[in-house]
Amino acid sequence: MASEIRPARANGSRKALIGVCDFDGILRGKHVLSEDVSAEDAIIKFSEAVLAWDCSDRVIPAHFGQELPSVFGDADLRVLSATARPVPTSHDRYLYLAEFAGAHESICPRGVLRKVLRRAADHGYSCTAGFEFEFMLFNESTETIHKKPYDQWVPLTRGPFGYSVARTLASNELFEALLAFCDNARLPLAGLHFETGPGVIEASLRHCDALEAADRAVLFKSMVKSWAQTRGMMVTFMAKVSENWPGQSGHIHISMSSNGQNAFYDSEASRNISGIMNQFVGGQLKYMNDFCVLAAPNVNSYKRLLPGYWAPTCPSWGVDNRSCAVRVIPGNKSAHRLEYRLSGADVNPYLALACAIGSGILGIEEKAVLATPVVGDASDERDPAFERLPQNLAEATFRFAQSPKASDVFGGRFVKAFSRSRRWEWEAVQHRVSDCERERYFEAI
Structure with a gap:
């Protein structure tokens, strides 16, 4: 959805805010360059650690099972271009929702709803x-x-x-x-x-x-x-x-x-x-x-x-x-x-x-x-x-x-x-x- 990006660029910003939902419903994210997400449903890298954190950022111990990530590398994140919307508290920013893709899609909350x-x-x-x-x-x-x-x-x-x-x-x-x-x-x-x-x-x-x-x-x-x-x-x-x-x-x-x-x-x-x-x-x-x-x-x-x-x-x-x-x-x-x-x-x-x-x-x-x-x-x-x-x-x-x-x-x-x-x-x-x-x-x- 390139048309959603242009207002942000027109205001001089090259940043977009990406947000992905963890198990607790907390929106985790980061700023990226807007050109990196301008393509429809672009894939970027994002830490898989957010799927192993609790709501206070403590890592869930391994003895609770191994179904969650344990090495905390990068995961594929699918940026959902159609979800782009302006952030009212920051007029030169657009926020995009994302979902985990690839090996992490089956435990992604949004992926579960899509299923x-x-x-x-x-x-x-x-x-x-x-x-x-x-x-x-x-x-x-x-x-x-x-x-x-x-x-x-x-x-x-x-x-x-x-x-x-x-x-x-x-x-x-x-x-x-x-x-x-x-x-x-x-x-x-x-x-x-x-x-x-x-x-x-x-x-x-x-x-x-x-x-x-x-x-x-x-x-x-x-x-x-x-x-x-x-x-x-x-x-x-x-x-x-x-x-x-x-x-x-x-x-x-x-x-x-x-x-x-x-x-x-x-x-x-x-x-x-x-x-x-x-x-x-x-x-x-x-x-x-x-x-x-x-x-x-x-x-x-x-x-x-x-x-x-x-x-x-x-x-x-x-x-x-x-x-x-x-x-x-x-x-x-x-x-x-x-x-x-x-x-x-x-x-x-x-x-x-x-x-x-x-x-x-x-x-x-x-x-x-x-x-x-x-x-x-x-x-x-x-x-x-x-x-x-x-x-x-x-x-x-x-x-x-x-x-x-x-x-x-x-x-x-x-x-x-x-x-x-x-x-x-x-x-x-x-x-x-x-x-x-x-x-x-x-x-x-």
Whole structure:
């Protein structure tokens, strides 16, 4: 996409910023000369170490397995020219997304999503998706955030006040700046509002082709963090910042089409839920526990999945029921869709979407039978048919690693590599002594 490069050159810049997503959904990258990526889908070299680092840049020890790189040489990186977009905080720069190619493609998060979407296409389906992210804004800088205990961090607003028009109007300059930032970065939003919780904002990215939707989600998370820092603020997409506050979700809206028609919509069916949609949702529920780690990838993720917070506690579905893991949203043929509510704001968008669509495609292949929808609060379900979700990262990782269907859908090498990274993530946190432990045990024990 040479035409995307010319504005940067016209401003005197010969640099382009390349970004590739690691297992944790972190966008890693570097500046390169723009002429090196001007060719369509150019291949450049990039350190394979990012596929063996955790989120704090610690190398995952070799004894956790050898499915990840161990020599840390260069890997092939395919620069995706069609993803080029201006960086609003740097007007003479263009950012390009990239994906690992060659020997590393099978463990590349974007490559895994493409694999799942090809499987859907083989059945004649194309997928549309849109991400919603809740994130928390703090009136803290990169300096002050590390000098204070977390309970002294100052959020943008005090206390919960979801959908507040008063707060929105009071923060009009901030909202206008964020909307303009996203528009300039080609990350169009369908909605922006205050959510319940101090300083919590929810942004709904406009729906589009599934792969593009995941690209936008990855870029949104990284760019909003940088946007906030240029304003002397900090953003977090943690699933749960404090036990005293609600968690932060990363819901995904999904629909599928076949021959130009919404495959989830049937005007003759109850609630317009087609047989394909029944099977798709049935597959999502059937494999939700086995694939859970892709939508809840961190130790902190499972502290969000509690009763009373509009977060799922078991594989459940309902019609316009926000307490369920899958919410079917009836509408006309252009709006009829589902909302996958398992994922938190801390997800890797490529992997969370691969989880949601991959399990649904398995449901179609297996002609899964969908149980009766939940009416009322799904977290109150006592039906033995509703198996609880994994209770922690270790349990979820074990189920994923042992699942033959996970290897079938996502690839055996990826399952081994990602499971290795999650086992390390679990171990890295288990030996840390928390403030909660000190407060609870110091004097009494």
